[in-house]
Amino acid sequence: MRRTAGNLWRAAALGVLTTGGPLAAGAADDLELGEYLAAECTACHDPSAVGRGIPNIVGMPRVVFVQAMEQYRSGARFNEVMRNVARSLGDEEVAALAAYLEQASRSR
Amino acid sequence: MTKTISRRRFNQRALTAGAAALSAASFPAIGAAKPRLVVIGGGPGGATVARQVASAGAVDVTLVEEQKTYTTCFFSNLYLGGFRSFESITHDYVALSTRHGVNVVHARAVGVDPGAKTVRLESGVTLPYDRLVMAPGIDFRWDAIEGYDEAAAEVMPHAYKAGVQTRLLKAVVEAVPDGGLFVVAAPANPFRCPPGPYERISMIAHHFKQHKPKSKILVIDAKNSFSKQGLFQAAWERFYPGMVEWLPADITDGGVKAVNTSSMEVITAGERFKAAGANIIPPQTAGRIAIEAQLANDSGWCPVHADTLASRQVADVYLVGDAIIPGDMPKSAFSANSQAKVCANAILADLADKRRFPPRFRNTCWSLVATDHGLKVGANYEATPEKIKSVDSFLSAEDESDAIRASTAEEGDAWYAAFTGEIYR
Numbered sequence: 117m118r119r120t121a122g123n124l125w126r127a128a129a130l131g132v133l134t135t136g137g138p139l140a141a142g143a144a145d146d147l148e149l150g151e152y153l154a155a156e157c158t159a160c161h162d163p164s165a166v167g168r169g170i171p172n173i174v175g176m177p178r179v180v181f182v183q184a185m186e187q188y189r190s191g192a193r194f195n196e197v198m199r200n201v202a203r204s205l206g207d208e209e210v211a212a213l214a215a216y217l218e219q220a221s222r223s224r
Numbered sequence: 225m226t227k228t229i230s231r232r233r234f235n236q237r238a239l240t241a242g243a244a245a246l247s248a249a250s251f252p253a254i255g256a257a258k259p260r261l262v263v264i265g266g267g268p269g270g271a272t273v274a275r276q277v278a279s280a281g282a283v284d285v286t287l288v289e290e291q292k293t294y295t296t297c298f299f300s301n302l303y304l305g306g307f308r309s310f311e312s313i314t315h316d317y318v319a320l321s322t323r324h325g326v327n328v329v330h331a332r333a334v335g336v337d338p339g340a341k342t343v344r345l346e347s348g349v350t351l352p353y354d355r356l357v358m359a360p361g362i363d364f365r366w367d368a369i370e371g372y373d374e375a376a377a378e379v380m381p382h383a384y385k386a387g388v389q390t391r392l393l394k395a396v397v398e399a400v401p402d403g404g405l406f407v408v409a410a411p412a413n414p415f416r417c418p419p420g421p422y423e424r425i426s427m428i429a430h431h432f433k434q435h436k437p438k439s440k441i442l443v444i445d446a447k448n449s450f451s452k453q454g455l456f457q458a459a460w461e462r463f464y465p466g467m468v469e470w471l472p473a474d475i476t477d478g479g480v481k482a483v484n485t486s487s488m489e490v491i492t493a494g495e496r497f498k499a500a501g502a503n504i505i506p507p508q509t510a511g512r513i514a515i516e517a518q519l520a521n522d523s524g525w526c527p528v529h530a531d532t533l534a535s536r537q538v539a540d541v542y543l544v545g546d547a548i549i550p551g552d553m554p555k556s557a558f559s560a561n562s563q564a565k566v567c568a569n570a571i572l573a574d575l576a577d578k579r580r581f582p583p584r585f586r587n588t589c590w591s592l593v594a595t596d597h598g599l600k601v602g603a604n605y606e607a608t609p610e611k612i613k614s615v616d617s618f619l620s621a622e623d624e625s626d627a628i629r630a631s632t633a634e635e636g637d638a639w640y641a642a643f644t645g646e647i648y649r
Contacts, residue, residue: 148579149581152569152581153581153584155276155565156562156565156584156586158642158646159558159561159562159586159639159642159643159646160588160638160639160642160643161642162638162641162642162645162646164645165638165641165642167638168634168638169631169634169635169636169637169638169639170635170638170639170642196600196602196618196619196620197588197600197602197618197635199618200586200602200603200604200616200617200618201586201604203604203616204584204586204604204615204616
């Protein structure tokens with residue numbers, strides 16, 4: 117689901133003109149959407165994970181997260197579950213998740 | 225909560241729903257009191273809704289669960305195979321209550337009055353609700369296999385509700401002598417955890433290979449194909465050659481028809497098999513309390529609206545998990561948790577005017593077939609007016625390397641830790 121039009125609309129409503137794209141940061145960060153989407157991540161990604169298998173992603177820098185999603189989408193990086201996750205997220209949703217995860221606390 | 229103009233536009237449906245709720249006199253008369261959500265059932269579906277809604281702070285959440293601990297049916301096969309302890313698959317409700325603000329009531333819910341909007345407990349206490357979530361899981365159709373009733377399940381366990389039955393099945397498996405025949409009856413679709421019987425067969429075979437290598441496993445199936453079939457059968461050939469025989473429904477004319485626990489016979493339309501041990505997984509329905517509350521249709525399962533998980537049959541009641549017929553989503557803990565998050569968001573929008581987001585559904589099932597050898601299947605789903613529809617699925621590749629299978633097994637373990645932590649810690 118891509119919501120580019122919605123993204124621009126929101127940015128305009130807030131009086132903030134961004135250049136768009138998942139890395140555009142600032143006042144347009146939709147942390148509520150990010151929090152909702154992140155509930156999908158926490159079914160598998162343990163914020164207290166230290167071991168093997170599935171990494172912790174809470175606190176991940178947004179540039180790292182966005183790049184990972186792009187790589188899973190393109191196939192440059194491969195895991196069946198993450199390919200499906202990345203394919204199901206539009207640019208606006210990736211941006212919201214990236215913003216939320218970057219600022220989220222490891223404790224829950 | 226102040227909403228931006230864009231959110232109003234983005235979220236028009238939620239606002240409409242919120243306005244309807246405000247005008248519908250469903251809020252308590254006392255202005256300061258919070259709306260009340262009651263959740264019946266503390267498995268992955270019910271506990272997730274309770275925790276998600278309670279964490280928002282705007283709704284008073286009561287979780288009704290009879291048991292003080294919850295042993296997960298998922299990964300209970302790994303206990304049978306000797307890969308996990310019973311304790312490692314058993315969780316409690318302390319954190320839900322003390323850390324996450326859920327009012328946990330350990331009692332048996334015996335009835336729902338959708339007119340009065342109350343839940344009746346066995347003690348006689350009634351709990352009023354503004355919204356009710358039912359996550360009762362499954363019950364068994366005890367009339368479906370002749371001779372297989374609750375007493376017979378003490379001899380030939382189903383172990384399809386985890387706990388005492390799981391321990392019983394492990395004892396039965398361990399008591400099989402070397403060279404003994406172990407019979408598994410697998411049910412027709414739909415049933416809880418589609419790969420479950422076949423992961424279980426793998427784990428029992430793993431145990432036999434180590435301790436009683438001349439034993440055999442006969443699988444009498446009520447269907448002609450099963451989840452991850454090619455992958456499971458290839459793994460059985462490789463790791464347990466000659467040990468597992470699978471009989472599709474066409475061979476036996478529909479699977480197990482009867483059992484005799486005195487003679488230890490498992491009976492099909494044309495044959496009787498003398499077993500040294502048996503695991504009978506009977507056909508299933510939605511949990512009885514949901515059927516009694518008129519939430520199920522003729523199928524024995526509960527139809528819901530895909531975008532909210534609201535019942536199609538009773539107002540102000542939602543259902544998540546194995547009790548529902550969701551369309552393409554399998555009955556799994558992962559599915560229940562995914563549905564619960566959509567349901568929690570819909571309830572918060574409805575009761576507390578929180579922002580409503582588009583529903584998102586996902587499932588993944590990991591199965592262990594041997595040491596360091598995991599398989600997985602999964603999909604993304606979307607809500608349509610008719611059902612929850614599969615849109616993008618995957619399955620472990622038949623020709624993938626042992627290294628990938630090992631990392632899949634590792635991933636499964638990591639999922640279990642994260643998933644049960646997200647719900648119960």
